[in-house]
Amino acid sequence: MATVTAAPGPSFRGRLVRPGDPTYDEDRRVWNGSVDRHPALVACCAGVADVKDAVRFAAGEGLPLAVRSGGHSFPGHSVCDDGIVLDLSAMRGIRVDPEARTVRAQAGVRLGELDRETQAFGLAVPAGIVTTTGLAGLTLGGGIGWLMRKYGLTIDQLLSVDVVTADGSFLTADEERNSELFWGIRGGGGNFGIVTEFEFRLNPVGPxxxxxxxxxxxxxxxxxxxxxxxxxxxxxxxxxxxxxxxxxxxxxxxxxxxxxxxxxxxxxxxxxxxxxxxxxxxxxxxxxxxxxxxxxxxxxxxxxxxxxxxxxxxxxxxxxxxxxxxxxxxxxxxxxxxxxxxxxxxxxxxxxxxxxxxxxxxxxxxxxxxxxxxxxxxxxxxxxxxxxxxxxxxxxxxxxxxxxxxxxxxxxxxxLMEEGEERVAQAYGEAKYRRLRELKRHYDPDNLFRLNQNIPPAAAS
Incomplete structure (x- = not known):
């Protein structure tokens, strides 16, 4: 088991958990019990500054980087051996604007938490079927659920995202700003950066x-x-x-x-x-x-x-x-x-x-x-x-x-489980997959964000 003695930075506000720490075994566990991996460090981020520090640290140390929101990744991409787990689970802020019918939710939010806040106003985002699922991973892959035939996929109600990219930069993407990135994030998974906050359109549902x-x-x-x-x-x-x-x-x-x-x-x-x-x-x-x-x-x-x-x-x-x-x-x-x-x-x-x-x-x-x-x-x-x-x-x-x-x-x-590049490509089709690879080359040319249903960057022309 690898050890990491350095840290993302002295100003890191969250928890840093290493092998041997009292909470290590709990902090490395994910939803799928068949996955049993031992990271060198779990960086439990308290905010965007922590995320930026952790990304720069992982890139600088050349360590594998797994990103975890709810930890529901079927094949266990939310944890890795001998690398860093960037844990977003403490970032769970939710802010509903019932007049504008929008909601902002941080990357650690679970679906049940989102439903509780939005249903207080008779509103909802179409999202998922299990309340403990992390909002981030579900959304980035598309997001099917009980409201999808009425209101579409979760990404179809997504208005904007805040993203930390592979070089530690922070940006916002929507239909006007960084629009190509916004296109790719809606279905392309966590290949292009770490989304720290989502903004959704809300729809009348129930209660x-x-x-x-x-x-x-x-x-x-x-x-x-x-x-x-x-x-x-x-x-x-x-x-x-x-x-x-x-x-x-x-x-x-x-x-x-x-x-x-x-x-x-x-x-x-x-x-x-x-x-x-x-x-x-x-x-x-x-x-x-x-x-x-x-x-x-x-x-x-x-x-x-x-x-x-x-x-x-x-x-x-x-x-x-x-x-x-x-x-x-x-x-x-x-x-x-x-x-x-x-x-x-x-x-x-x-x-x-x-x-x-x-x-x-x-x-x-x-x-x-x-x-x-x-x-x-x-x-x-x-x-x-x-x-x-x-x-x-x-x-x-x-x-x-x-x-x-x-x-x-x-x-x-x-x-998908761990099924290889061909199956990932099948999820998008040939034309979209080529476009996604070009987007990957622009935002993550070294494939730092590869512990996912990975889209490798296109070769430089």
Whole structure:
């Protein structure tokens, strides 16, 4: 294990944590428990000045630099061996302007914290499905969530960012200032700098929405998916759904007698009047096989946002494979149902997110994000409490992903593991990837920010 005796600077206001310090083991841990790395230094920044000092220090020492907001990076990019972790988790300021309908949020903010402040005014940013997720990483990759068909991706409501670049400089990017950087940040991840603060447009939501899961027995999967495919062809943009296959988790809102039972569920969120949502959901409820349980009810939006939290706690072992498909063809449905029936871990689950709506109404060239034309995103997740059984769940996830290969059209970068440059390029498409590499060459020619879904800088011409 490497040691670092120097420090970012005498004026550093945050905490500096090294191996052997009392909090070291806690400070190096990330959400995915299968990731176990030992940095030489964790620099817990208190503000922008600390971020600038830490970036300059890492570059000067030639050390790997991992950047951490919420620490939810699937492959564990939020921590590194023998390098520096630049931890933003203490920077959690939020300022809502209800009249202008904007919010400014620092890079350490979690989604649940953002929702709490914005929902106090009946407003929201479309962002994510787990409240402990860091806002920064989610946004920089695009940001899917329960409001995306109504209000688009998280980046579609982004107005400006404050950024510390690889040379330690500070700048602001928006549609007018540093506009090419602003284009790349919206989907290109943390490749171009460290965003210390975000400014978002806010949208009216709730505070009560019609939301929650409707459950059927797993053996009804193929039949239900065909019904679901036909039903969503003309649902309004106010409705966003995800189909989830899993065993019923032992959580308080699920009846005990169903715990462990294999099910397929359609999880809904209707971002409009509850009575309108009831009409939209009626065909799903009445035309298909009788549901085991219907928990799609009026509830606070913040409660729905937290629904998946018990299923994705910090410390479990997670492995993901992901892909986009244009449509739930019969073959895709049959593959899905066949592999879902093989789930053995009570913790494994895979959502199939419904895309479209407002996501497609943003021009494809307006942001770096790829995949706006996709129909569905598969997030195939094999999970265990620890190492026991993890290899089997990983192979199950890979098997389903491989079976879907003929129908894959792209991938959401936030759902990638360590899969190589070709897969990162696939997330953007050839033309955008070239443009992103040129942007990288301008802002980070030495690839300091490489512990991410990395876009290498273009070669100098």
């Amino acid at each position: 009560v929405v019609l939301a929650g899961p409707v459950l059927w027995p797993m053996e009804e999967s193929a039949r239900l998916l065909r019904l679901y495919r036909d039903w969503i062809t003309d649902v309004p943009d106010e409705l966003t759904t995800a189909v989830v296959h899993r065993r019923v988790p032992p959580v308080p809102f699920m009846p005990q007698e169903l715990h462990g039972r294999p099910v397929v569920m359609v999880v809904c969120c209707y971002a409009g009047p509850v009575e309108d949502g009831e009409k939209v959901l009626r065909p799903l409820r009445e035309a298909g096989p009788p549901p085991l349980l219907d928990l799609c009810t009026p509830k606070p939006f913040t409660a729905h946002q937290a629904m998946f939290d018990p299923s994705f706690p910090r410390g479990r072992w997670y492995y993901f494979k992901s892909c986009d498909v244009d449509r739930l063809e019969d073959e895709v449905i049959d593959i899905t149902a066949e592999h879902a029936a093989r789930i053995t871990s009570p913790l494994t689950a895979f959502p199939i997110f419904q895309l479209g709506g407002a996501i497609r109404r943003v021009g494809d060239e307006e942001t770096a994000f790829g995949g706006r034309s996709g129909g569905h995103t598969f997030n195939i997740n094999g999970t265990t409490e620890g190492p026991e059984g993890f290899q089997a769940e990983r192979e199950w996830a890979r098997g389903l992903w491989s079976a879907l290969a003929p129908y894959q059209t792209g991938v959401y970068s936030n759902f």
